[in-house]
Amino acid sequence: MLATEQQRLSAEILEMADRYGRDRCALMPILQTVQERYHHISDFAMQEVANLLDIHPVEVYSVVTFYAFLKAEKLGKFVIRLCRTISCDMQDKDRVARQLENDLGITFGQTTPDGKFSLEWANCVGMCDQGPALLVNDQVFTKVDCHKVHEILEGCRRSFGVHPTAKGGH
Amino acid sequence: MSLIKTGPILSGGVAAGEGLKKALGMTRSEIITEIRESGLKGRGGAGFPTGTKWNLAAAARGEHKYVVCNADEGEPGTFKDRVLLTDYADLVFEGMTIAGRAVGSHVGILYLRGEYRYLLGHLEAVLAKRRADGLLGKGIQGKEGFDFDIEIRMGSGAYVCGEETALIESLEGNRGEPRNRPPFPVDTGYLGNPTTVNNVETLVLATAILAKGAPWFKAIGTDKSTGSKLFSVSGDCERPGVYEFPMGLTIAELLKEVGGEGAKAVQVGGASGTCVPASLFGQTLAFEGVPTGGSIIVFGPQRDMLHVAKNFMEFFVEESCGQCTPCRYGNVALLQGIEELEGGRCSVAHLKELMALGESMQLSSKCGLGQSSPNAFMSIIKHFSDEILGRALPA
Numbered sequence: 001m002l003a004t005e006q007q008r009l010s011a012e013i014l015e016m017a018d019r020y021g022r023d024r025c026a027l028m029p030i031l032q033t034v035q036e037r038y039h040h041i042s043d044f045a046m047q048e049v050a051n052l053l054d055i056h057p058v059e060v061y062s063v064v065t066f067y068a069f070l071k072a073e074k075l076g077k078f079v080i081r082l083c084r085t086i087s088c089d090m091q092d093k094d095r096v097a098r099q100l101e102n103d104l105g106i107t108f109g110q111t112t113p114d115g116k117f118s119l120e121w122a123n124c125v126g127m128c129d130q131g132p133a134l135l136v137n138d139q140v141f142t143k144v145d146c147h148k149v150h151e152i153l154e155g156c157r158r159s160f161g162v163h164p165t166a167k168g169g170h
Numbered sequence: 171m172s173l174i175k176t177g178p179i180l181s182g183g184v185a186a187g188e189g190l191k192k193a194l195g196m197t198r199s200e201i202i203t204e205i206r207e208s209g210l211k212g213r214g215g216a217g218f219p220t221g222t223k224w225n226l227a228a229a230a231r232g233e234h235k236y237v238v239c240n241a242d243e244g245e246p247g248t249f250k251d252r253v254l255l256t257d258y259a260d261l262v263f264e265g266m267t268i269a270g271r272a273v274g275s276h277v278g279i280l281y282l283r284g285e286y287r288y289l290l291g292h293l294e295a296v297l298a299k300r301r302a303d304g305l306l307g308k309g310i311q312g313k314e315g316f317d318f319d320i321e322i323r324m325g326s327g328a329y330v331c332g333e334e335t336a337l338i339e340s341l342e343g344n345r346g347e348p349r350n351r352p353p354f355p356v357d358t359g360y361l362g363n364p365t366t367v368n369n370v371e372t373l374v375l376a377t378a379i380l381a382k383g384a385p386w387f388k389a390i391g392t393d394k395s396t397g398s399k400l401f402s403v404s405g406d407c408e409r410p411g412v413y414e415f416p417m418g419l420t421i422a423e424l425l426k427e428v429g430g431e432g433a434k435a436v437q438v439g440g441a442s443g444t445c446v447p448a449s450l451f452g453q454t455l456a457f458e459g460v461p462t463g464g465s466i467i468v469f470g471p472q473r474d475m476l477h478v479a480k481n482f483m484e485f486f487v488e489e490s491c492g493q494c495t496p497c498r499y500g501n502v503a504l505l506q507g508i509e510e511l512e513g514g515r516c517s518v519a520h521l522k523e524l525m526a527l528g529e530s531m532q533l534s535s536k537c538g539l540g541q542s543s544p545n546a547f548m549s550i551i552k553h554f555s556d557e558i559l560g561r562a563l564p565a
Contacts, residue, residue, distance in 0.1 A: 023343075024342060024343040024344070025341065025342055025361075026343065027343030028324070028326065028340060029323070031326075032324055032326060035326075062345055063343065063344065063345055066328065066345040066346060066491075067284075067328050067346070068327030068328060069284045069327035070326050085246040085441075085485060086246055086247070086405075086441075086467060086478060086481045086482065087246070087404040087405055087467055089481055090405060090406065122285065122327075123244070123246070123329060123485055123488060123489060124246040124247070124248075124329075124485075125285045126243055126251075126252045126283075126285060127249065127252075128247050128248075128402065128404035128410070128467070129172050129402070129403065129404045129411045129412075130172070130410075135285060138287040138288050139288060140285075140288055
């Protein structure tokens, strides 16, 4: 990481601490904001947060590694979380999963080499009556089928100005 | 879209502010008495009497008290709180405000699961409107000294945080590891202060009870399970969605309403609940019958029940916080057992050992997660061992 990027991150974390407070209760909101902006919580970010809240960096690490939505390893710009719990499972989530893997060229738990997409499992997203369901970052999609997978990915690609691919990639 | 059938509560026409205005005309103990007399029990699944909880928090000594709404709706098959937060957010916040009045708190916190982040903008807008309407903030409705406001805090994808002490740990910036109880949150909760933690639906019902009175609520449901309940119905049925029914309806009656008559089994209460076979569909959905937080997953005749058990057990292996041994190792051992059953390689003696392990987990796990995680496996083995034992080896 370049020194200037580190400085920017430090300044942003300082702003977050000013907003959420400098006690331990501010830890989750701060980490959630870092995750949202940087797609992961780097060692440097953990150290900075620890300094500001006056706790040991390992305390921060222990929290980051506990929660499924907080990650030390960098995730893609779009994190796709497909629900794998029973109701979605019974509504053919396996086919949607395979289509996502085919269209992105990665398997679950991986990130595309260009850093745009990560594919993850979710445990029950609360759309059991309208499965299969998935989240793309904070947005929820329901009754997803293989065709809709393509549309959802194209929507993401358009949003960062990349030319949509005619056949959806790989 | 999910809300299919409303009942006495959701069609009752309780307007924003109605319950709160009634509450402000009563003393704190009168509010608690009203809730107590209604017989309201917690709708998150555990069924603790709400009036008792509020009374304990009201009586507890502490300068700061907190009112927490548990909107960490993570139980597989449950989505009624999502519907309430979408369509009835006013009544949720109002229930928190009434609780704040009753226990003597000025701060409410709604803990929203990370998966529902898309509801945050809407919820913040409802809060802003309530502040503008004088239903939140300082001196609510001109009541001197009654200051109450609500903040929303997000979860980050941990099922165990639906357990009230794990939720509090998360609010305090820690790993969501449940605490020993006692002490209970009503005396030693958020930051060591008296804290009430109530489910979203419970708070909506509390608002309705204040608006319409305990006798009205008590007239619905059964003697031991008063009022109505929201059911989140999914799986093999024609009309999945959220239904409001009076407590005490039978599983068979519910299946008829949702178009799931041909079911061979129903999972009542989500992954942590129990699997009920067709022969027991005459049982009632109530605290004295099959208790539930409202998750109903219907399994049609073609479903492989071992696959269902496996899906639930994979869920618990993933979601166990890892703090206590019975849950951390027990769920893994049960999942291994399921894999052996899948491969047709499990002896009856070993299956009995797994059932005994399940009982040990129910008795010795620290929190509700590990105490209830073997339920689905054990009830499925109990009722469907004929279809599970002696499977052909996979090709």
